[in-house]
Amino acid sequence: MKTPLYILGLLKRHGPQHGYQIRKNIAERVADFAYIKLPTIYYHLEQMEKKGLVSSTKSREGNRPERWVYDLTSAGEKELQKILRSFSGKEYRAEFDLDAVFFFLDFLPGRSQIIEALETQRSDLRALLANLAKHRREVSSHMSGKARSIALLLFSHHEKHYRAECSWLDEAILVLAEA
Amino acid sequence: MKTPLYILGLLKRHGPQHGYQIRKNIAERVADFAYIKLPTIYYHLEQMEKKGLVSSTKSREGNRPERWVYDLTSAGEKELQKILRSFSGKEYRAEFDLDAVFFFLDFLPGRSQIIEALETQRSDLRALLANLAKHRREVSSHMSGKARSIALLLFSHHEKHYRAECSWLDEAILVLAEA
DNA sequence: ATTATAATAGTCAGGATTGACTATTTAAGG
DNA sequence: CCTTAAATAGTCAATCCTGACTATTATAAT
Numbered sequence: 001m002k003t004p005l006y007i008l009g010l011l012k013r014h015g016p017q018h019g020y021q022i023r024k025n026i027a028e029r030v031a032d033f034a035y036i037k038l039p040t041i042y043y044h045l046e047q048m049e050k051k052g053l054v055s056s057t058k059s060r061e062g063n064r065p066e067r068w069v070y071d072l073t074s075a076g077e078k079e080l081q082k083i084l085r086s087f088s089g090k091e092y093r094a095e096f097d098l099d100a101v102f103f104f105l106d107f108l109p110g111r112s113q114i115i116e117a118l119e120t121q122r123s124d125l126r127a128l129l130a131n132l133a134k135h136r137r138e139v140s141s142h143m144s145g146k147a148r149s150i151a152l153l154l155f156s157h158h159e160k161h162y163r164a165e166c167s168w169l170d171e172a173i174l175v176l177a178e179a
Numbered sequence: 180m181k182t183p184l185y186i187l188g189l190l191k192r193h194g195p196q197h198g199y200q201i202r203k204n205i206a207e208r209v210a211d212f213a214y215i216k217l218p219t220i221y222y223h224l225e226q227m228e229k230k231g232l233v234s235s236t237k238s239r240e241g242n243r244p245e246r247w248v249y250d251l252t253s254a255g256e257k258e259l260q261k262i263l264r265s266f267s268g269k270e271y272r273a274e275f276d277l278d279a280v281f282f283f284l285d286f287l288p289g290r291s292q293i294i295e296a297l298e299t300q301r302s303d304l305r306a307l308l309a310n311l312a313k314h315r316r317e318v319s320s321h322m323s324g325k326a327r328s329i330a331l332l333l334f335s336h337h338e339k340h341y342r343a344e345c346s347w348l349d350e351a352i353l354v355l356a357e358a
Numbered sequence: 359a360t361t362a363t364a365a366t367a368g369t370c371a372g373g374a375t376t377g378a379c380t381a382t383t384t385a386a387g388g
Numbered sequence: 389c390c391t392t393a394a395a396t397a398g399t400c401a402a403t404c405c406t407g408a409c410t411a412t413t414a415t416a417a418t
Contacts, residue, residue: 001404002279009283020367033278037406042368047403067367084287087276088296091303094340097266099212099333100181104188106326108263117267124270147285149354154278157347161273164343168336175328180374199397216376221398226373246397 003036003044004053005087008072008080011054016071018059019045032135033154045070053079102172115176122169129162182215182223183232184266187251187259190233195250197238198224211314212333224249232258281351294355301348308341 010025011017017025019042026036045068048054053076059069072080101114108114136155143151189204190196196204198221205215224247227233232255235247251259280293287293315334322330 002274002276003404005279005283009279009286012286013283018367020365024366030278030282033282034274035272038368039370039407040405043404043406080283080286084280084283085292087280088293089299090276091300092275092277092341092344093214094337094344095181095213096271096336097181097269098271099209099336100184100188101263101266102329102332103209103212104184104192104259104263105329107188107191107259113264114267120268121270150281150284153281153347153351153354156350157275157278158273160343160347161340162271164339165271165273168332168339171335172332175332182374197397199395203396217398218377218400219375222374222376 002034002087003040004048005080005083006030006034006036007041007044007048007070008053008076008083011070011072012077012080016069018067018069020067022070032132033158048076048079051075051079098172111176115173118169118173118176122166122173125162125166125169129159129166132159132162181213181266182219183227184259184262185209185213185215186220186223186227186249187232187255187262190249190251191256191259195248197246197248199246201249211311212337227255227258230254230258277351290355294352297348297352297355301345301352304341304345304348308338308345311337311341 006026007022010022010029014025019038022041022045023036023038026034026041045054045056049056049070052073054070055073056068056070059067101108105114132155136152136159139151139155140148185205186201189201189208193204198217201220201224202215202217205213205220224233224235228235228249231252233249234252235249238246238248280287284293311334315331315338318330318334319327
């Protein structure tokens with residue numbers, strides 16, 4: 001349910017937009033932190049219009065076909081505040097697909113395949129961390145002051161968890177290797 | 180999509196069961212690691228029966244009303260292996276609702292409310308960690324050898340990520356306080 | 359000038375999840 | 389013995405998410 005928040009927030013920050021534009025904004029600004037697909041955006045735009053949180057008008061620009069451009073209503077503005085508050089209170093719960101694999105590990109014949117898979121995951125994760133660090137440096141150099149500290153918090157959040165995951169993979173590979 | 184895996188795995192490990200029994204098994208054995216609701220279980224039992232992964236028979240025990248008891252088929256057994264393998268290769272991706280709050284932080288009026296919410300989250304998380312440690316000790320004392328090391332990996336996995344989250348909350352609270 | 363490729367802008371059907379609800383049976387307390 | 393609470397066993401409607409698909413326009417390459 002993060003999608004409505006991102007849509008409302010981006011409409012407030014960057015003004016009226018159509019669905020594809022919202023997706024572009026998400027891709028350019030929060031791709032590292034939120035994975036939202038285009039159909040999900042259109043779905044919520046429709047739902048939120050039904051609820052009166054956004055309004056839509058047809059618009060034609062240049063040679064492009066007509067598009068529905070969405071705008072934040074005052075009800076949508078209130079909803080944005082409400083969601084922001086409710087998200088502040090939502091507790092973090094971790095769930096990992098790999099846990100299920102380990103829970104049923106005795107049903108898998110050989111250990112070597114899993115160890116290989118885990119090693120692949122670990123190097124993928126390291127690449128992801130390197131990429132994140134690169135993006136962090138870019139953001140860091142384009143911003144300053146209070147806003148910069150807050151933007152860096154998002155990177156820190158993900159880096160902490162990805163490092164935790166790497167460290168756990170180390171442990172898991174060790175345990176599997178000696179079993 | 181972890182639910183089919185848990186259902187198939189628990190059917191293999193504990194034999195034919197009806198939906199409610201599967202939920203009990205999940206609640207008793209993996210409640211710390213997977214959050215699966217009863218309707219989700221029934222939904223997947225139905226789907227998997229359509230696909231021939233489980234078979235069902237009506238059964239009456241004692242005074243209880245008739246129930247559909249599900250059993251693993253050989254196709255289900257194969258599917259279990261397949262899911263286990265595919266889950267070994269699925270990469271971890273972190274997503275946090277709080278990130279969206281920080282991304283749109285400038286839309287919230289006061290900082291003090293958020294700081295309070297984060298502090299509540301941190302103490303809830305500490306309680307969760309304490310509870311997890313208690314459960315770990317229980318499991319640890321009931322098991323031994325290889326199986327014990329693997330069971331402890333699941334606890335370690337969650338503890339690492341919950342500690343990462345606590346540590347990030349510390350950082351976030353500090354940044355917000357001085358902003 | 360023409361073809362190929364990428365970017366733009368969406369739609370739709372199918373699958374997954376769960377809150378809220380119903381109904382029965384057993385256990386506990388007075 | 390009777391009432392109440394808890395456990396058992398499940399259903400249904402509403403909601404959310406996304407892979408696969410369609411179609412147009414702009415850009416690049418030949």
